[in-house]
Each structure stands twice: as structure tokens, then as C-alpha cells.
Amino acid sequence: MMSPDRLFPADPQSRDLARRLYDGVSDLPIISPHGHTDPRWYAENQPFPDPAALFVVPDHYVFRMLYSQGIRLEDLGIPRRDGGERETDPRRIWRIFAENYHLFRGTPTRMWLDHAFSTLFGVKERLSAETADDTYDLIAAKLQNPEFRPRALFERFNIEVIATTESPLDDLRHHDVIAASDWDGRVVTAYRPDPVADPDFEGFADNVRRFGDLTGYDTQTWEGYLEAHRGRRAYFRARGATSSDHGHPSAQTSDLPLPEAQSLFQRVLSGRQSAEESEIFRGQILTEMAKMSLDDGLVMQIHPGSSRNHNHRLFKHFGRDMGADIPTATDYVKALKPLLDRFGNEAGLTIILFTLDETAYSRELAPLAGHYPCLRLGPAWWFYDSPEGMRRYRELVTETAGFYNTVGFNDDTRAFPSIPARHDMARRVDCAFLADLVISGRLDEDEAHELANDLAYGLAKRAYNL
Numbered sequence: 001m002m003s004p005d006r007l008f009p010a011d012p013q014s015r016d017l018a019r020r021l022y023d024g025v026s027d028l029p030i031i032s033p034h035g036h037t038d039p040r041w042y043a044e045n046q047p048f049p050d051p052a053a054l055f056v057v058p059d060h061y062v063f064r065m066l067y068s069q070g071i072r073l074e075d076l077g078i079p080r081r082d083g084g085e086r087e088t089d090p091r092r093i094w095r096i097f098a099e100n101y102h103l104f105r106g107t108p109t110r111m112w113l114d115h116a117f118s119t120l121f122g123v124k125e126r127l128s129a130e131t132a133d134d135t136y137d138l139i140a141a142k143l144q145n146p147e148f149r150p151r152a153l154f155e156r157f158n159i160e161v162i163a164t165t166e167s168p169l170d171d172l173r174h175h176d177v178i179a180a181s182d183w184d185g186r187v188v189t190a191y192r193p194d195p196v197a198d199p200d201f202e203g204f205a206d207n208v209r210r211f212g213d214l215t216g217y218d219t220q221t222w223e224g225y226l227e228a229h230r231g232r233r234a235y236f237r238a239r240g241a242t243s244s245d246h247g248h249p250s251a252q253t254s255d256l257p258l259p260e261a262q263s264l265f266q267r268v269l270s271g272r273q274s275a276e277e278s279e280i281f282r283g284q285i286l287t288e289m290a291k292m293s294l295d296d297g298l299v300m301q302i303h304p305g306s307s308r309n310h311n312h313r314l315f316k317h318f319g320r321d322m323g324a325d326i327p328t329a330t331d332y333v334k335a336l337k338p339l340l341d342r343f344g345n346e347a348g349l350t351i352i353l354f355t356l357d358e359t360a361y362s363r364e365l366a367p368l369a370g371h372y373p374c375l376r377l378g379p380a381w382w383f384y385d386s387p388e389g390m391r392r393y394r395e396l397v398t399e400t401a402g403f404y405n406t407v408g409f410n411d412d413t414r415a416f417p418s419i420p421a422r423h424d425m426a427r428r429v430d431c432a433f434l435a436d437l438v439i440s441g442r443l444d445e446d447e448a449h450e451l452a453n454d455l456a457y458g459l460a461k462r463a464y465n466l
């Protein structure tokens, strides 16, 4: 089902070299420093219930495409907020998915799915209406075997370490269960404070109150609120966290004098702030988090530029992460300046910048990361975590920022079986890019081998202190 030379250059000389580079890295362990798999899977190690629950229901890449063609989320088994009716027969969900598999032609989702079907489950035929039931039966039967439980798959995927992402309001109980178990798979958390840091987050004021109950600090004052962050970051670090993550609408940062920060905090707690004040507050949080990172060493990730929950009706009925997040144009140069004025020259601080605005790569991000010691560039993300997206990323940033201001690959996925496929795709695209640099006389072959290794493994491990 898959060409062994997929994603390699068409010209035979480059392809041969890409293949040689890839052979040197294809079996390296997976470092997964940022993602959204559910720690419960590794804690409880229960079998995945059925093919639909593994491949369709949790994966917004899959159901957003189906939805775009008029298929209702209820018919794909996606739970409604009001507990309303939805399809509960996994085989029927699978049939809808299979009948519409042609919609994924030419997309990275198709390559990830084919990779998992073929390498994990031994599926030999392309998914379609005709093969739906046979494929379902094959996968469903295998999921009942012990070697398809989450921990066994984790080992089979050759994952050296994986980070999940949790809110400060999470008690991290699953991480505690994993740590206390006799299994030695390395699963760490990451600190994502958006629910208590973004005044526009659902239930913000309540969340801040619960944050206080949980940490024992008075989160109704600015000082107590910051102490609560410090305490919670230490709690997360004790569960392996090496990074924080910030999913803000923009890259705005602020550096307010203390009295202004205090009064802005009271204003956002009251819920009477303007949209602009919300933005300034989120920006102040980024600067405060950078300051805390200098003390506790957490690497900061900024994931801006997504207009989240763009489809109001879908959000109302199904909640967040339903495939309705849409990229927006994002400024970094002006937005980051307040934070960089404070901490930009700190070599002991690492801030990893991501973008959903590809026009920012060569105009803003590569020049920033190629200058400021605290800045690194995250890999091509989300809609651009694709063969063409990763290729454009390398083409647009390498000449200014080099390779060593980048941080390797993130799979950033909720879809567990897609992890090896995503890392394999990134390794192939990088090897193809490196092969072209060698063939066109810009890099020696031994350097390309070393770089292939760093891009697949070493850079992520070093940047995230894993």
C-alpha cells in the first residue's frame, strides 16, 4: 500500500542519497516533546475499544474533512455537550468513514492512516466501501490482543519519551499512576495554563478560583495568582514536565508596571474587560511565564494564530477541538518586543515559536530566531505538518536561522496510531531536503548524515531538555 520511496525526490541521484540518509535515521527512537495523547491510556493500559474509537472519533483531522462534505458529527459518534443522540455503533461509523475515504486523497491524513493500517494492522487493501467490513474486522480483532494495548504499542512505536499537555487544574493522577507502576515507559506532562490565563476561556473566573483552592494560594490577588502558577509549575515539574505551552490567539506580549498589572487582573476577574484588555492580559502572562522559566527551567512554547472555535454553532453543540480552528495572520516582530526587551538576551531561557501564518517564516520568525538567544523555531505545525508544509518550512527558514535554531519534530497529535507515521513523514521530508542541499553543492554528505540525525532525534531532545 505504501511506496518505500514515498516523499523522496523524483530525480534518481537525489533520491538515492535521500534513501541513504533516511536509512540512517528511520529506526531512531521517537522523541515526542509536544502532543495531546491521553495519559489515561498509558495509566490504565486498557485495550482501545474498536476501530472507530481509535481512528475516527478522537481525530479532528479526520472528522473535519467528513463534516466539510456534509456528514453530521453525530453520525460519526462525536459526543454532544447536551448528551443528545449520536451514533453508537462503531461499525456504522467506520462504514461512513470508509465510504468517504477518497476525500483524503492527497492529504497527509491519508498517508498517516495508510501507514497505521499497513504497518500496525497488516491491512493490504485500500480502505473503501467494499473493504470497510473486512478492514473493521481485522483491526477490531487485533485490538483485543495484548500487543495492541497502549503500553505495548508505545514500546513498538519505539517512543523514548512522550509529553502530554495538561491544564493547571488537572491533578495529573494518570501521571502518578504511570510513575507508580512497574512500566518504564516515559510519559511526562506539560504545563498549559490557558484555562486560568486567558480571560476569554470558558469559565475563566471560576477556573481562577479553583486554581486557588487547588494550590492553597489566594488567587484573587495578582501576587497570590502568580504564586499559584509557581507552585503548580513545580507540581508539574515533579511529574516530569520540561515545558509550558501557550495557545493564545496572537503572539502579543506585555510588560506592565506592577500597579497596572494588579488592576488589570482585578478587571479580568470581574469579567468587565474589553477585548483589548484580554489581549494585554494574555500578553502579560507570557512575560510572567518567561520570568518563571528563567527560575525553574521550563521551556516555553507559544502556539499562536489560531482563531479557535470559529464555527459558533459547532462549538455550542460539541465544544472545543472540533476541527473548526482556522489560522489567522500573525505578527511576531511587534508583538514579542515587550517580552524580548526584558528577556530576549537570556541564553538560559528557551522560547519555542510556532506559526500558522507561513508568510511569517522568512519575514519575521527566521530573522528573530536567527538573532535572539532565547528564541527557537518550532516545526511546521498543524495545517502545515504535511509534506509540502514541512518542505516550505525548511526552504523559508534555513538560510536565515540555520538548522540549529530549530527544534526537530513535534507530532502534536491526539491520534495515537498516527505517531510513527508522522515522525516517519518528517524524517523523509528532511532527508529529501538535505539530499538536495548535498547534490547542489551546499552541504557535504557527512554533514547531511549528522543533520538527519539531529533533525530526527537530537534537536528535540536537547531543546526540550528531555
Ligand SMILES: [Zn+2]
Residues within 6 Å of the ligand: 034, 035, 036, 303, 412
Ligand atoms: Zn498542541
